[in-house]
Amino acid sequence: MVETKSITPSENGPYFIEGAIAIRGTDGQNLAEGKERVLLCRCGGSANKPFCDGTHRNGFEGTEVADRGPIASRRVAFKAPGITIFDDRSICAHSGNCTDNLTKVFKLGIEPWIDPTGEAPSEIARVVNMCPSGALSYVLDDTAGPDATPTEVARPQEVTPLKNGPYAVTGGISATSPSGEPYEIRDRCTLCRCGASTNKPFCSGAHWDKGFEAEGV
Numbered sequence: 423m424v425e426t427k428s429i430t431p432s433e434n435g436p437y438f439i440e441g442a443i444a445i446r447g448t449d450g451q452n453l454a455e456g457k458e459r460v461l462l463c464r465c466g467g468s469a470n471k472p473f474c475d476g477t478h479r480n481g482f483e484g485t486e487v488a489d490r491g492p493i494a495s496r497r498v499a500f501k502a503p504g505i506t507i508f509d510d511r512s513i514c515a516h517s518g519n520c521t522d523n524l525t526k527v528f529k530l531g532i533e534p535w536i537d538p539t540g541e542a543p544s545e546i547a548r549v550v551n552m553c554p555s556g557a558l559s560y561v562l563d564d565t566a567g568p569d570a571t572p573t574e575v576a577r578p579q580e581v582t583p584l585k586n587g588p589y590a591v592t593g594g595i596s597a598t599s600p601s602g603e604p605y606e607i608r609d610r611c612t613l614c615r616c617g618a619s620t621n622k623p624f625c626s627g628a629h630w631d632k633g634f635e636a637e638g639v
C-alpha cells in the first residue's frame with residue numbers, strides 16, 4: 423500500500439502517479455480503479471491517452487522550467503472592500519473560465535486585467551473557484567498580507583484530464599521532480615499533457631496553439 427499520494431514528472435517521460443489517485447474519465451468513472459501506480463502521458467502523443475504508451479521515446483523533451491519559489495513571491499494582489507484576489511500569471515492555463523464568466527472583473531486584453539470592485543466578493547469567489555490552474559485565488563479580507571493563505575473549497579484528491587487541455591489536479595497532491603525538488607503544494611493546479619508547455623510541468627496554454635486534441639471532461 424502506497425501511503426503518500428504524489429505526482430512525479432519523469433525525465434522526458436510520463437507522470438508517475440502514486441498512491442491510488444483517481445483519474446477521472448469523461449463519464450465520471452475512475453480510470454485507475456484499484457491501481458496504486460499509473461503512468462500518465464506527458465508528451466501528448468500516446469495512442470492510449472490518458473495513459474502512457476511509450477511514445478515519448480520518440481524524442482520528447484520534457485525539461486522542467488517552472489519556478490520552484492514560493493507562490494507568494496509571484497502572485498499580485500488586487501484589493502476591494504471585502505476581498506483580495508491573488509493572481510499568479512506564471513501558471514495560468516488560459517482556460518478562460520474567469521474572463522468567460524465574470525467580464526466585469528476579469529477583462530480580456532485590458533490592463534490591469536482584474537478589477538476587484540466589479541462585482542460582489544461572493545460572486546468573485548464563486549468564479550475564482552472555477553479556475554483550474556490555481557492562478558487565481560482569494561481571501562474574503564481586504565487587509566490580507568502578501569503571505570495570506572487563500573481560501574479553498576474542499577476538492578477531492580484526483581486528476582481530471584480536461585478536454586483538449588491539461589490535467590486538472592485537485593486536493594493538494596504534491597508534485598516533485600525526479601531529483602526530489604518539490605514545488606509548493608497547491609490545492610489545485612494544471613499539468614501539461616500536450617507536451618508543448620513553455621512552463622513544464624505546468625500548463626502554459628500552449629495546447630491552444632498546438633491544436634492539441636484529446637478526450638477529457
Ligand code: SF4
Nearest residue numbers: 514515517518520553
Ligand atoms: S487558468 Fe484560471 S486565471 Fe487562467 S484563464 Fe483559466 S480561470 Fe482564468
Ligand code: FES
Nearest residue numbers: 614615616625628
Ligand atoms: S496541456 Fe496546456 S500547455 Fe500542454
